[in-house]
Amino acid sequence: MADALALAIAGEPMVAHADRALFWPARRRLLIADLHLGKGDVFRAAGVALPSGGTAGDLARLARLVAATEAQALWILGDLFHGDPGHRRWREAWDAWRSAHPALRIAALRGNHDRRRGDAGLDIELLGDAEADGPFLFRHDPQPDPARHVVCGHLHPALRLPGLRALPAFWLRPGITVLPAFSAFTGGHRIDAGADDRFLVCAGDALVAVGGD
Numbered sequence: 001m002a003d004a005l006a007l008a009i010a011g012e013p014m015v016a017h018a019d020r021a022l023f024w025p026a027r028r029r030l031l032i033a034d035l036h037l038g039k040g041d042v043f044r045a046a047g048v049a050l051p052s053g054g055t056a057g058d059l060a061r062l063a064r065l066v067a068a069t070e071a072q073a074l075w076i077l078g079d080l081f082h083g084d085p086g087h088r089r090w091r092e093a094w095d096a097w098r099s100a101h102p103a104l105r106i107a108a109l110r111g112n113h114d115r116r117r118g119d120a121g122l123d124i125e126l127l128g129d130a131e132a133d134g135p136f137l138f139r140h141d142p143q144p145d146p147a148r149h150v151v152c153g154h155l156h157p158a159l160r161l162p163g164l165r166a167l168p169a170f171w172l173r174p175g176i177t178v179l180p181a182f183s184a185f186t187g188g189h190r191i192d193a194g195a196d197d198r199f200l201v202c203a204g205d206a207l208v209a210v211g212g213d
Contacts, residue, residue, distance in 0.1 A: 033153020
């Protein structure tokens with residue numbers, strides 16, 4: 001087990017990280033899905049008692065990944081934020097993080113929670129529902145494409161290892177790679193695996209490969 005694992009997806013060298021991110025060396029691009037900035041603030045506003053600091057913790061993890069990979073770009077594959085994009089608490093955390101990474105090119109695809117993102121002003125490039133690059137089609141929803149390998153999020157895949165609760169996982173399917181939800185404050189959904197499916201389970205600081213040869 002290791003905190004990062006090199007693999008090939010659609011013939012392209014990639015690196016999966018236990019902290020729920022995929023790195024594409026050829027583009028120097030870090031890929032994450034379902035960041036859900038401010039989700040804790042939404043729940044607290046609704047009267048659900050939750051500790052603060054969720055967004056700050058996610059951004060600290062993201063900063064470590066950017067430094068470790070020396071990424072020049074970050075793509076967020078949908079669900080950039082959750083709820084009001086103008087909420088002061090998480091906006092302050094994001095603005096400080098963005099100021100600390102001025103040279104990082106950040107782009108975000110539209111997810112189902114991003115209906116109000118046009119008003120967010122987060123100093124990032126806003127992409128549409130899908131973006132093709134090389135052998136890949138990047139999008140939020142796991143819809144197959146006849147010509148390209150889809151890299152997406154949305155499902156928050158999780159897999160249970162013996163003796164452990166269900167943990168976030170990369171779901172490697174024929175023609176589709178589903179990233180785990182990046183946000184630590186986002187539940188996972190157990191999925192029904194096909195015979196040809198493989199998983200990389202994010203077990204703390206390690207990745208555990210399940211399935212395949």
